Amino acid sequence: MNNYKLETYLNTLLSAKKIKDYCPNGLQIEGKTEVKKIITGVTASMELIEKAIDYKADALLVHHGYFWKGENEKVIGMKRNRFKALLSHDINLYAYHLPLDVHPTLGNNAQLAQLLNLDIIDGLSAGDPLSIGNIATTKAPISAADFAKLVSDKLNRQVLLEAAGPEYVNRIGLCTGGAQDYIEQAHARDADLYITGEVSERTIHSARELGIHFISAGHHATERYGAKALGEYLITELGLDVTFVDIDNPA
Numbered sequence: 026m027n028n029y030k031l032e033t034y035l036n037t038l039l040s041a042k043k044i045k046d047y048c049p050n051g052l053q054i055e056g057k058t059e060v061k062k063i064i065t066g067v068t069a070s071m072e073l074i075e076k077a078i079d080y081k082a083d084a085l086l087v088h089h090g091y092f093w094k095g096e097n098e099k100v101i102g103m104k105r106n107r108f109k110a111l112l113s114h115d116i117n118l119y120a121y122h123l124p125l126d127v128h129p130t131l132g133n134n135a136q137l138a139q140l141l142n143l144d145i146i147d148g149l150s151a152g153d154p155l156s157i158g159n160i161a162t163t164k165a166p167i168s169a170a171d172f173a174k175l176v177s178d179k180l181n182r183q184v185l186l187e188a189a190g191p192e193y194v195n196r197i198g199l200c201t202g203g204a205q206d207y208i209e210q211a212h213a214r215d216a217d218l219y220i221t222g223e224v225s226e227r228t229i230h231s232a233r234e235l236g237i238h239f240i241s242a243g244h245h246a247t248e249r250y251g252a253k254a255l256g257e258y259l260i261t262e263l264g265l266d267v268t269f270v271d272i273d274n275p276a
């Protein structure tokens with residue numbers, strides 16, 4: 026598939042133009058014209074670029090690309106090494122940040138909800154189909170400790186639980202990645218528990234003072250599933266050769 030056509034396809038699929046973001050979404054670095062083999066992953070780190078080179082991929086498709094608002098814009102050091110590796114191997118870099126969080130089926134939030142056997146009932150901001158984060162329900166009331174254990178088992182990593190809410194949980198606020206500051210929004214939507222990737226010192230106090238359970242399950246661990254699901258979708262819909270590569274990250 027032509028590299029620009031693939032960008033147009035992905036932009037449409039992920040409603041990329043409708044979502045305000047902290048980085049440009051779509052084709053961030055241009056490589057060869059024809060794309061057949063794609064590596065998907067969470068972050069366009071050097072390790073993932075090297076996997077793409079080994080695999081002779083025509084494109085890398087990630088959730089965390091480059092050109093973040095406020096970062097040093099100079100192409101020096103680590104950034105130069107990454108750009109050089111991509112450009113010298115003619116590898117296209119496609120990055121979708123918030124569009125890949127919020128997609129109703131392929132997005133990180135939808136995929137995490139599915140993995141945890143939750144039913145999404147609304148956006149974290151009520152009625153917004155492109156809301157960053159969601160409100161979901163468990164199939165049956167469950168204790169916060171049992172729910173935290175389920176998350177640990179499913180993500181294969183020990184999660185952090187601050188148990189500060191009711192005895193049983195049913196209504197869950199969720200947002201993958203570094204969304205700890207949406208805890209107040211989750212509380213305002215009557216969530217019993219809020220789950221995200223990262224935690225800050227202040228988040229624990231918020232949980233205690235609001236009376237809401239809080240789970241931090243890892244930024245990487247909660248955002249592994251969108252890029253993977255998108256890749257599987259591209260195999261089915263476009264017949265492309267797509268492989269997901271997980272570069273483990275404890276954060």
Ligand SMILES: [Zn+2]
Pocket residue numbers: 088089201202203244248
């Ligand atoms: Zn993220």
